[in-house]
Amino acid sequence: MRAAIQRRYEAPLLKRLGGTVDGEHVLEIGCGQGVGTQIILEQFGAAHVTAIDLDPAMIDRARERLRDHGDKVALRTGDAEHIDAPDDSFDAVFDFGIIHHIPNWRASIEEVHRVIRPSGRFYFEEVTSHALARWSYRTFLEHPEHDRFGAFGFVHELETQHLHVGDRATTRFFGDFVIGVATNHDS
Structure with a gap:
């Protein structure tokens, strides 16, 4: 189900907001089983993707998929x-x-900013505190319980880190998700 949503909904929306990455070198953080990496290669046109995940078992699954x-x-x-x-x-x-899985999520945004070249882009789809407060998320999924972000707070932190979003972000599903693209404004 998650893979289908990524392929059919999130990827087209992200492409409309930020374009493709034809011929570019891309990083995916938290690649899991490699579905996102496959999408980045096949739908966004990346020349090369470096994909990382904390879980070695997920890296093995991604290796098989890719x-x-x-x-x-x-x-x-x-x-x-x-x-x-x-x-x-x-x-x-x-x-x-x-990023919503990371207790010190601001540090991950700092790192994203650090590794993106000037004028490079950060494509994001994130779950907000609004969603994480729902019974289903609290009951069936594990997430950090402190310092959660809403859509505005996430975009504000990106802007603080010189990752300019402007009008290239949107919320979906009653504010449960924030989806967008930011550009590194460092020169």
Whole structure:
């Protein structure tokens, strides 16, 4: 179900907001089983994707899913709060709903900003505190309980980190999600 939503809804919306990444070197944080990485390659046109996840088992699953993409993909265990890459390493970074899982989510935004080249883009789909307060999220899913963000708070933090969103963000499903694209305004 999650993969279908990413492919049929989130990816087209993100493309409308920020365009494709044809021929670019991209990072995906929290790649899980590799669905987002596959979308970045096939729908956004990335030349190369470096994809990280905290869980080595997820990296193994992603490796299996993405085996046909060969050297266009580099998969490794990694932490969005401490991205193992030099400054200005990527043309774009994608976040398909991982930052709301990170207790120190601001540190992950700082890291995203650090690794995106000037004028590079940050594509994000995030779950807000509004959704996390719902009974279903509290009962069936595990998330940090403190310092959660709403759509405005998330976009404000991006802007604070010189990741300019402007009118390229929207909320969906009664404010449960914030989806958008920010551009690194450092020069």
